[in-house]
Amino acid sequence: MNKYKGIFRENLWDNNPVFVQILGICSTLAVTNSLTNTFIMTVSVVFVAGLTNFTVSSIKHLIPGKVRMIIQTLIISFFVIIVDLLLRAYLPAISKSLGPYVGLIITNCIIMGRAEAFAQSNKPLISLWDGITTGIGYMWVLMAIAFIRELFGFGSLFGIQIMPEGFQTWTIMIMAPSAFFILGVVIWIINNIKLSKESSK
Amino acid sequence: MEKNSMTYTAVFSFVITFILVFFLALTHIVTKNRVSEYKRNYEISSILKAVGIKPKDREVQEQFKSVFNLELPTDEIMTAKIDGKDILVSKFSGKALWGTVNGIIAMEKNLKTIKGIDIISHNETPGLGGRIEEEWFLKQFQGETINKDKIKVVQGSGDGNYNSNDGIVDGIVGATRTSHSIEVMINQKIKSLREEAGNE
Secondary structure (H helix, E strand, O other), X not given: OHHHXXXXXXXXXXXXXXXXXXXXXXXXXXXXXXXXXXXXXXXXXXXXXXXXXXXXXXOOOXXXXXXXXXXXXXXXXXXXXXXXXXXXXXXXXXHHHHHHHOHHHHHOHHXXXXXXXXXXXXXXXHHHHHHHHHXXXXXXXXHHHHHHHHHHHOOEEOOEXXXXXXXXXXXXXXXXXHHHHHHHHHXXXXXXXXXXXXXXX | OOOOOHHHHHHHHHHHHHHHHXXXXXHHHHHHHHHHHHHHHHHHHHHHHHOOOOOOOOOHHHHHHHHHOOOOOOOOOEEEEEOOEEEEXXXXXXXXXXXXXXXXXXXXXXXXXXXXXXXXXXXXXXXXXXXXXXXXXXXXXXXXXXXXXXXXXXXXXXXXXXXXXXXXXXXXXXXXXXXXXXXXXXXXXXXXXXXXXXXX
C-alpha cells in the first residue's frame, strides 16, 4: 500500500507533471480560461492517462521494441477519440466549447511520458494508479490557474457571476499569455516552498 | 516467432490496430443517433433564436413546426410570420480565422432589417473568436438596419453597440480577424438574398 501512497505524493507534488516536469504546457495555456472546460479537459486526461498506462503495461511483453512508441500513440489516440465521441453524445455543450482541444490530448506529453517511463516497466494495476494520479497532479495545477483566470477574466467561477456588478474584467486573463505568466508565478512560488522546506531539514 | 522480426512487427501492428478500430467503430455506431439528433435540434434551436423565439428543451421540433410549418430545416430560404411581419431565414457560412463558421440569419422581408442571427458551429479560439456565440455579441444584430447594403463590425468599446439604426456592431476585443470574417459573410449573405429576391 505504501508504494501506492508514494506514487500519489510523487505525482501530485514532488514530481508534478506541470510544475516540476514542465509538461502539458500547451493545454495549460489553451483551456484554462474557464473552470468548467478545464475540469472536463483534465478529467479526460485522468481517464486517458490511466487507461493508456494500464493497456500499455498489460501488453508490454507483446509490443516489439522498434514500434513501441507508435503503438503507445495509437493506444492514446484510441482513448482520446473514445472520450471525444462520448462528450459529443452525452455532453454536447461542453464538447462544443472545448472545440479542438479534446483531440489535442493526443499530443499531451504527460500521457506519452508516463506510458514510456512507468507503464513500460511496471505491472498493470500500479500503472493505472500512476496514470490516474499523474492526471490529478495535472488537474489541480490547471484548476488553480483556471480559478484565477476565470475570476478576473470573466468575473465568474464555473460560469456563475462572483464579482460585483460593474467589475471591470481583465481581458488579458482570457488570452493565452496570462496563463504563461500565472504558470511562471506558480512554478516560482512552489519552487520557493520546496527550497525552504529542504533548507529547514 | 522472434519479437523483433519484421513479420511479428507487421502482424502485431495489424492486430492491435484492428482491435482498436473495431471498438472505435462500435462506439461511433452506438452514439451516432444521439449525436445526429443533437445536431439537428441544435440547428433548430439556432433558427428559433435567430427569429427571436426562446427554444424550449425537448420541444424544439414542435416549436419549429408551428412557426415555419416545416418538419425539419431545409437548405432553402425558410419563411415565417412573426408578430405580423414576414421573416426570411437562411443559413450562412464562411471562412473565419481557423475554420468555417456556420450560422443562421433572419431578416425582414424587405431585406433592410436584420431580425437576428445565431451561430451553429465554428472553430474559433475559445474565449476569443469563440465569443461570437455569446449573447451580447449576437444581440447587437437584432433589429439592425442595414446602411448602404452593408453592416459594419467595428473596433468599438467591445461592450456592444445596441443602436439599431447605424448598421454598426462592435467586434470582439482580441479577435479582429474573426470579427471581420463575420462582417464579410453576413454582407455576402445579404447581397445574395437581395439578388435572389430581385430575380423572383
